[in-house]
Amino acid sequence: MGARLWRLTVVGLLAIAGSGVASVPGRAQESTHFKTVPAPGPPPPAPSSPPPAQVEPEPRSEQPNGTPPAPALATIPAGPVVVDSASVTSLRTLTRIAFDLTGPIEYQVFRLRTPDRVVIDISNVEFAMPPTAGRSAGGLVKAFRFGAFAPGKSRVVIETAGPVRVAATRLIREGARGRHRLELDLVASRSADLSESEVAAARESAAGLHLGNAASLAPPSAPSPSPSPSAPRLPVIVIDPGHGGVDTGAQGAAGVEKDIVLAVGRALEKALTAAGRYRVVMTRSNDAFVPLEHRIRIARQHEAQLFISLHADSLEARELAHAIRGATIYTLSQSASDERARRLADKENAADLLAGAHLSTEVVQDDVKSILFDLMARETAGLALNFRQLAAKRLRGSIRLSRDPQRAANFLVLRQAETPAVLIELGYISHTEEEQQMLSAEWQRKVAAAITTAIDDFFASGSSIFR
Numbered sequence: 035m036g037a038r039l040w041r042l043t044v045v046g047l048l049a050i051a052g053s054g055v056a057s058v059p060g061r062a063q064e065s066t067h068f069k070t071v072p073a074p075g076p077p078p079p080a081p082s083s084p085p086p087a088q089v090e091p092e093p094r095s096e097q098p099n100g101t102p103p104a105p106a107l108a109t110i111p112a113g114p115v116v117v118d119s120a121s122v123t124s125l126r127t128l129t130r131i132a133f134d135l136t137g138p139i140e141y142q143v144f145r146l147r148t149p150d151r152v153v154i155d156i157s158n159v160e161f162a163m164p165p166t167a168g169r170s171a172g173g174l175v176k177a178f179r180f181g182a183f184a185p186g187k188s189r190v191v192i193e194t195a196g197p198v199r200v201a202a203t204r205l206i207r208e209g210a211r212g213r214h215r216l217e218l219d220l221v222a223s224r225s226a227d228l229s230e231s232e233v234a235a236a237r238e239s240a241a242g243l244h245l246g247n248a249a250s251l252a253p254p255s256a257p258s259p260s261p262s263p264s265a266p267r268l269p270v271i272v273i274d275p276g277h278g279g280v281d282t283g284a285q286g287a288a289g290v291e292k293d294i295v296l297a298v299g300r301a302l303e304k305a306l307t308a309a310g311r312y313r314v315v316m317t318r319s320n321d322a323f324v325p326l327e328h329r330i331r332i333a334r335q336h337e338a339q340l341f342i343s344l345h346a347d348s349l350e351a352r353e354l355a356h357a358i359r360g361a362t363i364y365t366l367s368q369s370a371s372d373e374r375a376r377r378l379a380d381k382e383n384a385a386d387l388l389a390g391a392h393l394s395t396e397v398v399q400d401d402v403k404s405i406l407f408d409l410m411a412r413e414t415a416g417l418a419l420n421f422r423q424l425a426a427k428r429l430r431g432s433i434r435l436s437r438d439p440q441r442a443a444n445f446l447v448l449r450q451a452e453t454p455a456v457l458i459e460l461g462y463i464s465h466t467e468e469e470q471q472m473l474s475a476e477w478q479r480k481v482a483a484a485i486t487t488a489i490d491d492f493f494a495s496g497s498s499i500f501r
């Protein structure tokens with residue numbers, strides 16, 4: 035739906051220079067300008083009430099040595115500012131990425147390594163651009179992603195072609211209606227060493243995420259965990275729609291994984307709640323970014339009896355995309371059942387890393403091994419296998435399954451000692467027809483009904499953990 039609003043135009047340097055930015059030597063080689071009709075949502079700040087503080091009317095001076103600029107401070111008008119378009123302009127030696135805003139913002143810029151990224155954290159903004167915006171850009175910008183990151187904070191992650199230096203950032207006021215434009219100038223850099231202030235900014239940002247999400251761990255919609263003694267204690271099912279916010283997951287022609295799995299998750303929540311036999315807890319019920327470790331913590335906190343993570347796969351090899359489709363149900367295993375399962379787990383496990391929420395790439399391998407060994411020795415592993423089988427049986431009667439629909443791999447989100455956990459890849463959004471199906475409410479309801487029946491089978495068989 036958003037795709038129809040989507041326009042792609044090519045603009046030259048004159049359009050950039052015309053916005054009052056200091057002109058840059060050299061001619062524009064190419065510029066891709068993304069623009070959308072603003073989505074219906076919170077209205078932009080009223081034109082009659084301009085922000086009381088003048089924000090950075092002049093371009094900011096060049097920042098030497100890749101030092102990140104200090105956060106820009108401004109008096110923010112009530113209601114979120116909307117980012118409604120973005121553009122990437124390739125100039126001779128620099129690449130300029132710009133975001134058009136309905137008002138002033140507070141923001142912070144820093145870089146992350148492995149892979150090389152530039153991160154912009156912005157307070158209180160919403161994005162009115164289709165999720166497909168930023169998939170391919172130009173110059174030093176390979177692609178960029180955007181979305182919610184922590185309560186009250188959004189993030190843009192710019193993937194760069196090799197190490198870059200942020201040569202300049204500017205927040206420019208444009209016209210009398212309070213509109214602003216945020217520009218970053220990126221230049222290639224031989225050294226990728228991060229400055230101390232960048233490392234500190236990245237740490238502080240990630241710490242904010244952990245504090246923010248810890249506060250929201252107990253969903254306000256969840257009923258009290260200690261009902262009256264006479265009330266039957268219903269088994270808790272945790273539904274985990276993968277990805278969210280700045281982490282879009284796999285990308286199809288028309289949609290993105292995070293939206294499809296949230297829609298299926300909500301349909302499943304509805305079906306299970308209607309059954310009246312379960313208490314349902316969602317790890318996210320909107321477009322929020324939730325780190326993998328928090329998803330596990332939610333299951334533990336609610337003493338879940340079953341954890342179902344929902345995902346959708348995508349094939350990078352375009353020539354195979356039309357041939358590969360169908361759903362697969364995964365359980366945890368230290369060694370993957372095949373190479374494809376191993377690569378899929380690596381991809382899903384990198385979600386936090388790519389969003390810049392996980393700052394260390396070093397995983398303590400010994401710890402992981404012993405945890406896995408522990409898990410395998412427990413009854414939860416057997417229960418997860420039981421549920422995998424039941425889910426495969428019920429889904430087979432309802433949607434298309436992959437050739438080998440019961441597999442295993444080392445998914446971080448399935449490392450749960452106390453809760454049987456499965457991860458369902460609902461299908462391939464790289465397969466055009468399958469993506470269309472997955473986007474339909476009817477297909478989503480069918481999946482939800484099949485999984486609900488499998489859950490009924492699971493508890494009816496007495497194979498669940500009784501707490």
Ligand code: ZN
Binds near residue numbers: 276344
């Ligand atoms: Zn996924």
